[in-house]
Amino acid sequence: DIQMTQSPSTLSASVGDRVTITCRASQSISSWLAWYQQKPGRAPKLLIYKVSSLESGVSSRFSGSGSGTEFTLTISSLQPEDFATYYCQQYNTYPWTFGQGTKVEIK
Amino acid sequence: QLQLQQSGPGLVQPSETLSLTCTVSGGSVSSTTYNWAWIRQSPGKGLEWIGSLHNSGTTYYNPSLKSRVTISVDTSKNQFSLKVGSLTAADTALYYCASIRVTGTSIGWIPYEYWGQGALVAVSS
Numbered sequence: 001d002i003q004m005t006q007s008p009s010t011l012s013a014s015v016g017d018r019v020t021i022t023c024r025a026s027q028s029i030s031s032w033l034a035w036y037q038q039k040p041g042r043a044p045k046l047l048i049y050k051v052s053s054l055e056s057g058v059s060s061r062f063s064g065s066g067s068g069t070e071f072t073l074t075i076s077s078l079q080p081e082d083f084a085t086y087y088c089q090q091y092n093t094y095p096w097t098f099g100q101g102t103k104v105e106i107k
Numbered sequence: 108q109l110q111l112q113q114s115g116p117g118l119v120q121p122s123e124t125l126s127l128t129c130t131v132s133g134g135s136v137s138s139t140t141y142n143w144a145w146i147r148q149s150p151g152k153g154l155e156w157i158g159s160l161h162n163s164g165t166t167y168y169n170p171s172l173k174s175r176v177t178i179s180v181d182t183s184k185n186q187f188s189l190k191v192g193s194l195t196a197a198d199t200a201l202y203y204c205a206s207i208r209v210t211g212t213s214i215g216w217i218p219y220e221y222w223g224q225g226a227l228v229a230v231s232s
Contacts, residue, residue, distance in 0.1 A: 001170075034218050043203055043222035044154070050214060087154060091218045095169045098154040 002026050002090050006099035012107040019075040021102045023088035028068045032092035035064055035073045038101075039084045047086075048073065078104070109133045109141075111204050113223035119194055119230050129204030129223050130186040137182045138162065142207040144219065145178060145189045149200035157202075160187055162209065194230045202226045 003026035013019050023033070031051045036044035046055045048064040051071060061076040075082055083106055088099040115127035127145070134141065145157040158168040160178045168176045177190045191198060203225050208217040 032215065036219070043225055044219065045222075046218070046220050049217050053214065055217075055220070089154075089218065091216065094156075094159075094167050095171075096156040096159075096218070098156075100153050 001095055002029060002093055002097050004088055004090055004097050004099040006086075006088055006102050008102060009100065010103045010105060012105045013078050014107045015078055015080060017078045017107075019078050019082075019104060021073045021086055021088075021104075023066075023071045023073070023099050025069045025071075025090055029090040029092035031067060032090060033064070033066065033071050034089045034091060035062075036087045036089065037082075037084045038087065044087060075104075109206055109221040111206065111221055111223040113202070113204055113226045115202075115226050115228070117227055117229060119228060120232055121194055121196065121230055123192075123194055125189070125191040125194055125198070125202075125228055125230075127189045127202055127204070127226055127228075128186050129188070130184065131206075132185070135182075136180055136185045136187055140209055142209060142216070143178075143180070143187045144205045144207055146203045146205055146219070147200040148203070148225075151197075152200075155200075157189065157191075159207065196230050198228070199230045200228060202228055 005024045007022050033051050035048040038044040052064045063074050085101045085103045110132045112130045139162045142161045144159040158178045175192045180187045204223040205219040206221040
C-alpha cells in the first residue's frame with residue numbers, strides 16, 4: 001500500500017495567517033492527489049483534486065501544489081471557518097489511501 | 108447535484124454481517140459518469156477505503172478486508188450496498204458512501220465529490 005504522511009499533525013494559527021500543510025507519499029503517485037476538509041460530526045469535504053484543481057464552490061484561498069511524492073496544501077489567509085482537520089488522499093493506485101490528518105487549531 | 112442517503116443498523120453483534128445501503132438521488136447509480144465507494148473512519152485507523160464499484164460492474168476491495176466485503180448495486184432502487192462479514196470490535200467505525208466522478212478527460216477521476224451522511228456502526232454483544 002502507498003503510505004501518505006502529513007505534517008504537521010497539529011497546527012496552531014491565527015485568523016489571517018498563511019498556512020501550509022505537507023503530504024508525502026511513500027512512492028510516486030503522479031498527480032493523483034486530493035485534499036479534504038473535515039469538521040466535527042461532518043463527512044469530509046473535497047477541496048482539491050489532481051494536486052491543484054479547485055473543487056467547484058471552494059474558496060480560492062485554498063491552493064495545492066506538488067508532484068510525484070511531495071505535495072502541499074496552502075490556505076492563503078486563514079478564516080474562522082477554516083479551523084478543521086485536513087486530509088490528503090492518493091488515488092493513483094488501489095488501495096486508495098489517506099494521510100493521518102492535520103488539525104488546524106486556533107492559536 | 109448528487110445526494111447520497113445512507114441507511115443501516117447502528118449496532119451489530121460480533122461475528123455477524125453488517126449491511127449498509129446508499130441511495131442515490133440527483134443521478135443514476137448506473138450512470139457512466141460515476142463510480143461508487145465505501146469508506147470508513149475510526150479513531151484508531153483514520154480514514155480507510157473499503158472498496159469501490161465501477162460503472163463497468165467491476166468491484167475493487169481493500170486487501171485488508173477483501174475476504175469479508177461485498178459491494179453490489181440495485182439499479183431498480185438506485186442504490187448501492189455494502190456487506191461486511193465476520194465482524195469484530197475492530198470494525199466499529201463511522202461508515203460513509205461516496206461518489207467518484209469519471210470525467211473522461213485529462214482531469215481523470217474526481218474522487219469522493221459527494222458523501223453520504225455517515226453511519227456509526229458499533230460491533231458489540
